[in-house]
Amino acid sequence: MTTQKTNFNMEAAIKALREGKDLTGKDGVLTPLIKQLTESAIQAELDSHLAEGGDAPNRKNGSTPKTVKSSAGSFELQTPRDRAGTFEPQLVKKHQTHLTDELERKIIALFALGTSYQDIRTHIE
Numbered sequence: 359m360t361t362q363k364t365n366f367n368m369e370a371a372i373k374a375l376r377e378g379k380d381l382t383g384k385d386g387v388l389t390p391l392i393k394q395l396t397e398s399a400i401q402a403e404l405d406s407h408l409a410e411g412g413d414a415p416n417r418k419n420g421s422t423p424k425t426v427k428s429s430a431g432s433f434e435l436q437t438p439r440d441r442a443g444t445f446e447p448q449l450v451k452k453h454q455t456h457l458t459d460e461l462e463r464k465i466i467a468l469f470a471l472g473t474s475y476q477d478i479r480t481h482i483e
Contacts, residue, residue: 392428399479404440419440421438426455429459430464
């Protein structure tokens with residue numbers, strides 16, 4: 359299973375705000391940004407886990423969708439898996455269905471400051 363990567367479209371977000379769409383909520387303007395950055399950070403966790411290695415060889419093994427609720431709105435998060443089944447994400451733990459307000463505020467604040475996606479990913483990791 360391959361995960362489709364899309365970048366947050368700032369121009370479309372500004373247009374949506376001008377058209378009266380909500381900043382947060384089910385179809386909120388910021389929801390795709392939070393989804394993208396959360397998935398990127400969890401992918402970084404998996405990359406780190408695989409780099410640590412161990413006795414047995416291990417590699418990526420697709421992803422599993424999970425609905426996550428946040429104050430910005432609900433979204434489907436693609437949680438990556440590893441072949442050995444030893445990966446335990448820490449940002450959004452297994453069976454966790456709510457994104458913490460603190461993490462969400464941090465993502466939005468870093469983005470508002472003009473921080474790059476890669477730098478936000480590294481910071482959250």
